[in-house]
Amino acid sequence: MIELEDISFGYTSNPILRNISLKIDNNELISLTGPNGSGKTTLALLLAGILEPQGGEVVIDSIRSNEYERFEEKRKDIGIVFENPDNQFITTSVERELAFGLENMGVEREEMKRRVEESIKRFSLEELRFRAPHTLSGGEKQKVAIASILIFNPRYLILDEPTAFLDPCSRRMVLDLIQNLKGTISILLISHFPEEIMLGDTIYFLRDGKLDKQEREKVVLRSQSLDFLHFLNERGISQYLYPPEPEMLCDTIEAFKKKKSTRV
Numbered sequence: 001m002i003e004l005e006d007i008s009f010g011y012t013s014n015p016i017l018r019n020i021s022l023k024i025d026n027n028e029l030i031s032l033t034g035p036n037g038s039g040k041t042t043l044a045l046l047l048a049g050i051l052e053p054q055g056g057e058v059v060i061d062s063i064r065s066n067e068y069e070r071f072e073e074k075r076k077d078i079g080i081v082f083e084n085p086d087n088q089f090i091t092t093s094v095e096r097e098l099a100f101g102l103e104n105m106g107v108e109r110e111e112m113k114r115r116v117e118e119s120i121k122r123f124s125l126e127e128l129r130f131r132a133p134h135t136l137s138g139g140e141k142q143k144v145a146i147a148s149i150l151i152f153n154p155r156y157l158i159l160d161e162p163t164a165f166l167d168p169c170s171r172r173m174v175l176d177l178i179q180n181l182k183g184t185i186s187i188l189l190i191s192h193f194p195e196e197i198m199l200g201d202t203i204y205f206l207r208d209g210k211l212d213k214q215e216r217e218k219v220v221l222r223s224q225s226l227d228f229l230h231f232l233n234e235r236g237i238s239q240y241l242y243p244p245e246p247e248m249l250c251d252t253i254e255a256f257k258k259k260k261s262t263r264v
């Protein structure tokens with residue numbers, strides 16, 4: 001379990017987060033949304049121990065952030081994936097990308113090979129394994145980015161707007177992937193997209209430095225009607241909504257591609 005206890009933080013004298021408490025239970029998926037600049041990424045960086053809180057504490061599996069050495073070790077249980085997949089690659093092939101971190105950690109060669117093969121199978125990367133990461137589609141890139149973090153077997157995964165840069169088809173690919181991960185690892189999913197936010201067992205809104213908790217059932221209920229749009233609108237996130245049917249748009253693009261390829 002990972003917890004923020006009464007956290008406060010500001011980059012300057014202006015506080016961004018004020019007395020925030022948040023808990024992620026084992027294998028739970030928490031989704032977090034809120035307007036631009038409300039502090040979602042800041043909260044993720046605090047949770048991952050990359051930033052230090054000015055008030056309150058982070059607790060990972062009962063190890064508190066003031067137990068410096070033990071906490072530093074514990075931080076390795078958290079994997080984080082950011083929105084722009086292009087900033088996350090270092091090597092020249094998908095296979096090497098998967099192996100890179102393990103190599104750096106000094107994982108023994110046979111074990112490394114085994115884990116790379118396992119990851120390729122798990123994420124269906126067989127056809128992509130020798131491709132250069134920069135030649136992949138946005139969705140494929142994010143899939144590789146997520147796979148290259150999960151290869152460390154973290155207990156916690158933070159996904160900070162993992163589909164923000166993606167077209168609707170790639171978004172669907174990543175959404176399916178998150179859906180499959182759900183229940184197998186603890187996840188904090190930061191997003192502006194309703195269908196992603198809805199994946200959360202618990203949903204949080206961050207605004208004016210405060211967290212507002214919403215039970216998933218309530219949001220699902222609201223999503224049945226236009227109320228849901230007002231609901232998001234009230235929280236200043238309506239401007240991020242896709243045209244209402246991203247799935248339809250995606251199918252249309254696929255149909256269009258098919259039509260084009262059969263004509264050639």
Ligand SMILES: Nc1ncnc2c1ncn2[C@@H]1O[C@H](COP(=O)(O)OP(=O)(O)OP(=O)(O)O)[C@@H](O)[C@H]1O
Pocket residue numbers: 011012016034035036037038039040041042043
């Ligand atoms: N390194 C930094 N130094 C100073 N201010 C920062 C720094 N990083 C972020 N901020 C400011 O802190 C506030 C919160 O930023 P943060 O990136 O956490 O918001 P966010 O909710 O993730 O926004 P977005 O939806 O755009 O990703 C913003 O006003 C931002 O300008």
Ligand SMILES: [Mg+2]
Pocket residue numbers: 040041042160
């Ligand atoms: Mg952010």
